[in-house]
Amino acid sequence: MREELLSIIEKNSRIDIKELAVRLGKEEIDIVNELQKLEDEKVICGYHTLVNWEKTSIEKVTALIEVKVTPQRGQGFDRIASRIYNYPEVRDVYLISGGFDLLVTLEEKSLKDIAMFVSEKLSTLDSIISTGTHFILKKYKDHGTIIDEHVKDEREVITP
Amino acid sequence: MSLPLNESVVNIKPSGIRKFFDIVSEMKDAISLGVGEPDFDTPWHIRDEGIYSLERGKTFYTSNAGLKELRQEICNYQKRTQGINYDAMKEVLVTVGGSEAIDIGLRAMINPGDEVIIPQPAYVSYFPCAILAGAKPVIINLKAENQFRLTADELLNAVTDRTKVLILPFPNNPTGAIMERSDLEKIAQICIDKNICVMSDEIYSALTYKGEHVSIASIEGMKERTILINGFSKAYAMTGWRLGYACGPAEIIKQMTKIHQFAIMCAPTTSQYAAIEALKNGDNDVRLMRGAYNQRRRFLMNAFKEMNLECFEPYGAFYVFPCIKEFGMTSEEFATRFLEEEKVAAVPGSAFGDSGEGYLRISYAYSIENLKTAMERLSRFVNKLRSEKHNV
Numbered sequence: 001m002r003e004e005l006l007s008i009i010e011k012n013s014r015i016d017i018k019e020l021a022v023r024l025g026k027e028e029i030d031i032v033n034e035l036q037k038l039e040d041e042k043v044i045c046g047y048h049t050l051v052n053w054e055k056t057s058i059e060k061v062t063a064l065i066e067v068k069v070t071p072q073r074g075q076g077f078d079r080i081a082s083r084i085y086n087y088p089e090v091r092d093v094y095l096i097s098g099g100f101d102l103l104v105t106l107e108e109k110s111l112k113d114i115a116m117f118v119s120e121k122l123s124t125l126d127s128i129i130s131t132g133t134h135f136i137l138k139k140y141k142d143h144g145t146i147i148d149e150h151v152k153d154e155r156e157v158i159t160p
Numbered sequence: 161m162s163l164p165l166n167e168s169v170v171n172i173k174p175s176g177i178r179k180f181f182d183i184v185s186e187m188k189d190a191i192s193l194g195v196g197e198p199d200f201d202t203p204w205h206i207r208d209e210g211i212y213s214l215e216r217g218k219t220f221y222t223s224n225a226g227l228k229e230l231r232q233e234i235c236n237y238q239k240r241t242q243g244i245n246y247d248a249m250k251e252v253l254v255t256v257g258g259s260e261a262i263d264i265g266l267r268a269m270i271n272p273g274d275e276v277i278i279p280q281p282a283y284v285s286y287f288p289c290a291i292l293a294g295a296k297p298v299i300i301n302l303k304a305e306n307q308f309r310l311t312a313d314e315l316l317n318a319v320t321d322r323t324k325v326l327i328l329p330f331p332n333n334p335t336g337a338i339m340e341r342s343d344l345e346k347i348a349q350i351c352i353d354k355n356i357c358v359m360s361d362e363i364y365s366a367l368t369y370k371g372e373h374v375s376i377a378s379i380e381g382m383k384e385r386t387i388l389i390n391g392f393s394k395a396y397a398m399t400g401w402r403l404g405y406a407c408g409p410a411e412i413i414k415q416m417t418k419i420h421q422f423a424i425m426c427a428p429t430t431s432q433y434a435a436i437e438a439l440k441n442g443d444n445d446v447r448l449m450r451g452a453y454n455q456r457r458r459f460l461m462n463a464f465k466e467m468n469l470e471c472f473e474p475y476g477a478f479y480v481f482p483c484i485k486e487f488g489m490t491s492e493e494f495a496t497r498f499l500e501e502e503k504v505a506a507v508p509g510s511a512f513g514d515s516g517e518g519y520l521r522i523s524y525a526y527s528i529e530n531l532k533t534a535m536e537r538l539s540r541f542v543n544k545l546r547s548e549k550h551n552v
Contacts (some may be wrong), residue, residue: 008455023456023458156181157192157195157505158177158507160196
């Protein structure tokens with residue numbers, strides 16, 4: 001049931017226990033226990049909400065930053081990654097294969113905030129060789145959800 | 161001027177669903193539980209393959225029986241799911257939906273006056289197609305107490321020395337009933353003893369919720385007397401692509417191919433290319449869709465239980481078939497009032513044969529949110545009817 005349970009709550013973490021139990025054909029207590037286990041094992045890392053900030057009056061700028069670094073003896077990329085992800089303004093840090101090493105995403109109020117972070121905090125860290133900053137202009141799809149999609153049932157209302 | 165009209169066509173009653181459709185279409189904000197097709201879009205990689213075939217200029221006829229590569233993939237599919245070995249060159253025909261295969265399969269097998277056994281409730285096409293093929297349809301009224309499965313006794317009672325073909329529509333539309341291996345073995349034995357051919361309509365085979373689907377053709381001695389019909393509409397959410405197929409004995413497939421050749425030419429080329437992709441790389445899509453249907457099925461069964469509405473547990477297709485006999489109305493009256501008073505459209509069971517009277521077909525090819533609203537309304541409606549009855 002683990003895979004099914006996770007794929008339901010990955011899309012809708014507000015679903016209630018009773019409905020989960022009915023849909024998965026389990027007892028409510030089994031669902032509660034499984035969720036607890038998944039939380040304890042850190043399989044479930046949070047119950048976030050997907051927000052389309054563009055529809056609000058709140059300004060947000062998102063940047064993807066490619067970072068090239070020199071890995072450190074005995075610690076590989078982990079140490080430098082932790083120095084980056086400990087900044088609260090950093091949203092994601094991924095180790096990447098290919099032309100650069102770390103992909104860092106940042107969400108800030110303005111372009112200037114991001115520029116400040118990159119030039120003053122990120123670039124000045126030891127072992128950072130170079131950075132390349134990309135700004136997101138428009139989000140079409142986020143976390144598997146098409147942003148601002150209006151689904152209409154195109155089917156005939158009654159078919160055999 | 162009197163226009164030429166064929167009498168057997170004129171005498172065929174229009175589908176019971178049609179009448180209901182006209183009422184629903186008038187209503188603007190009705191919720192429908194009435195469709196017989198998936199709510200999912202065709203998976204993107206399959207659509208993309210169709211588009212790609214157009215880009216490459218694959219816009220010509222294919223061979224009458226269908227693209228060789230597709231026929232081979234169909235054989236591979238039947239081999240890996242049912243363990244049946246078909247010869248792609250002689251025993252497979254690609255058709256315009258499963259519906260065409262039903263029509264031409266009967267036409268290829270039936271001589272005037274031959275009897276075709278049709279268990280009902282069942283999909284609306286078998287009866288008229290049998291009539292148009294010149295057959296005498298013999299109806300078996302399946303029973304809720306048998307979970308709408310076909311039993312050996314019921315079959316034996318319907319068999320005469322004119323019986324040529326048994327139509328076996330499982331997983332079933334509209335009841336959601338399935339036939340498990342042990343059920344099929346008894347049916348198979350009778351067909352062998354009485355020399356009856358089976359037309360097994362397995363269009364919902366990918367959608368079962370209690371073990372994997374078993375085809376009667378996989379039972380010993382049955383491959384040589386079974387026309388297996390399947391297609392892409394339900395498993396891969398490809399209804400509009402109009403693509404199905406028949407597998408069976410070379411002699412029958414050869415005659416079917418003749419009708420298909422003269423009446424249709426070939427199934428749509430774009431759809432055939434897309435279908436190759438579906439069979440090659442679509443298993444995971446089917447698994448995910450089946451999981452979603454199963455959750456909805458459980459949700460509906462639980463909703464019926466909570467409103468105390470009698471319903472046997474169906475293990476196939478995407479329909480549930482609750483019993484509404486306690487309200488003392490015909491299923492058409494029930495469905496009409498449900499539509500008028502709660503604005504929810506479900507199909508009266510009687511549209512699928514007399515034995516569907518007293519039942520309602522509810523499709524769960526809808527989102528859970530949609531089903532939730534519909535079940536709230538059904539519960540309200542059922543309570544209202546119960547209190548009306550109480551007050552009389």
